[in-house]
Amino acid sequence: MASSxxxxxxxxxxxxxxxxxxxxxxxxxxxxxxxxxxxxxEQLQKRDLVVLIDWxxxxxxxxxxxxxxxxxxxxxLRDLAGVIDKR
Amino acid sequence: MKLRSxxxxxxxxxxxIYGGFTLLPRPDPVTLQRYDVSELGLRLIYLTILVLVxxxxxxxxxxxxxxxxxxxxxxxxxxxxxxxxxxxxxxxLVLWLPASFVSSAILNFLAARHxxxxxxxxxxxxxISLLFPLAGFIFISLGTxxxxxxxxxxxxxxxxxxxxxxxxxxxxxxxxxxxxxxGRAQIYHMSIWLITTTLVAPYICMWFTGMLATYxxxxxRLKVKGIVYRQSWNLLTLGLGWxxxxxxxxxxxxxxxxxxxxxxxxxxxxxIYSLLLVLSVGFVLVALGARKLQKIxxx
Numbered sequence: 001m002a003s004s005x006x007x008x009x010x011x012x013x014x015x016x017x018x019x020x021x022x023x024x025x026x027x028x029x030x031x032x033x034x035x036x037x038x039x040x041x042e043q044l045q046k047r048d049l050v051v052l053i054d055w056x057x058x059x060x061x062x063x064x065x066x067x068x069x070x071x072x073x074x075x076x077l078r079d080l081a082g083v084i085d086k087r
Numbered sequence: 088m089k090l091r092s093x094x095x096x097x098x099x100x101x102x103x104i105y106g107g108f109t110l111l112p113r114p115d116p117v118t119l120q121r122y123d124v125s126e127l128g129l130r131l132i133y134l135t136i137l138v139l140v141x142x143x144x145x146x147x148x149x150x151x152x153x154x155x156x157x158x159x160x161x162x163x164x165x166x167x168x169x170x171x172x173x174x175x176x177x178x179x180l181v182l183w184l185p186a187s188f189v190s191s192a193i194l195n196f197l198a199a200r201h202x203x204x205x206x207x208x209x210x211x212x213x214x215i216s217l218l219f220p221l222a223g224f225i226f227i228s229l230g231t232x233x234x235x236x237x238x239x240x241x242x243x244x245x246x247x248x249x250x251x252x253x254x255x256x257x258x259x260x261x262x263x264x265x266x267x268x269x270g271r272a273q274i275y276h277m278s279i280w281l282i283t284t285t286l287v288a289p290y291i292c293m294w295f296t297g298m299l300a301t302y303x304x305x306x307x308r309l310k311v312k313g314i315v316y317r318q319s320w321n322l323l324t325l326g327l328g329w330x331x332x333x334x335x336x337x338x339x340x341x342x343x344x345x346x347x348x349x350x351x352x353x354x355x356x357x358x359i360y361s362l363l364l365v366l367s368v369g370f371v372l373v374a375l376g377a378r379k380l381q382k383i384x385x386x
Contacts, residue, residue, distance in 0.1 A: 019287040022311045022316035023384065024161070024383050027161065028386075060315070
């Protein structure tokens with residue numbers, strides 16, 4: 001069974017996040033979506049990404065001081081948003 | 088650790104029992120004479136130790152509470168099941184101090200009134216000091232084994248052999264210190280064979296289990312994905328490693344306790360305070376590590 005585009009988008013965000021949160025990535029992204037977008041992960045849409053990326057950047061700043069790591073992560077998510085936009 | 092939680096009440100209960108059994112009974116006249124202090128002076132010294140002990144126990148209970156919260160937050164995940172085992176182990180390690188201090192205070196109180204209990208008191212104290220950390224490190228190692236299997240990274244043949252060799256020497260030194268100490272009968276009240284088979288051997292097993300567990304968490308931290316997640320494991324790994332080192336040092340120091348009775352009260356206090364502070368570092372590191380891991384699941 002093919003997964004829905006929203007579910008694919010969610011999986012792609014988790015995949016990028018795994019580099020930073022490892023096994024906690026799925027839980028982290030789920031929490032950001034449900035707390036800040038009031039949505040279920042499978043309901044994530046590309047127009048939600050801008051807000052989600054802002055919240056993720058803020059959450060990261062609470063966890064680590066390394067600005068480079070944070071901006072690289074945010075840039076990867078923005079790339080993902082761009083790639084999805086072009087599709 | 089929340090005020091009005093079961094854990095906090097357990098912590099307070101341990102403190103009250105320990106404080107009651109050390110501060111309330113009339114101090115031993117022999118001790119007063121040996122250290123040339125008044126009854127009030129000795130009680131004040133006990134009080135300073137109680138304050139330090141309260142701080143260390145708090146750090147331990149706090150670390151456990153944080154780790155338990157983290158473990159509950161991730162209970163359904165693959166790593167969560169392994170962290171739950173580590174949490175159980177850390178709980179037993181945290182209980183190690185209150186259990187040994189409280190039982191020792193109660194048993195010493197009883198032994199001071201019934202001289203026939205002196206030998207039993209010393210022997211029971213030795214086994215309580217062994218059993219809690221031994222069980223704790225077994226649980227921790229079950230969890231760390233599970234974590235290392237998650238990243239498909241087992242300790243290498245070379246690393247395991249190096250650890251075994253190091254442990255053989257640590258064990259031999261421990262055996263030598265026990266066998267050659269002049270006050271062995273006073274410290275252990277057991278034959279050398281009984282000490283070797285029921286204390287030295289389990290301690291060596293415990294240290295090996297603990298060292299292997301620390302190495303497995305280190306490997307997990309090295310191999311697992313996630314820059315932020317990996318960093319959060321640093322302090323917990325360091326804390327567990329530190330507790331193993333402290334356990335080895337404490338066991339070595341047990342063998343020289345009869346020599347310490349010749350020291351002045353100031354030197355003795357300096358040694359006791361330093362040991363308690365060194366021990367507290369391990370629990371503080373565990374607490375900080377657990378807090379960091381919990382934070383990942385809260386933002």
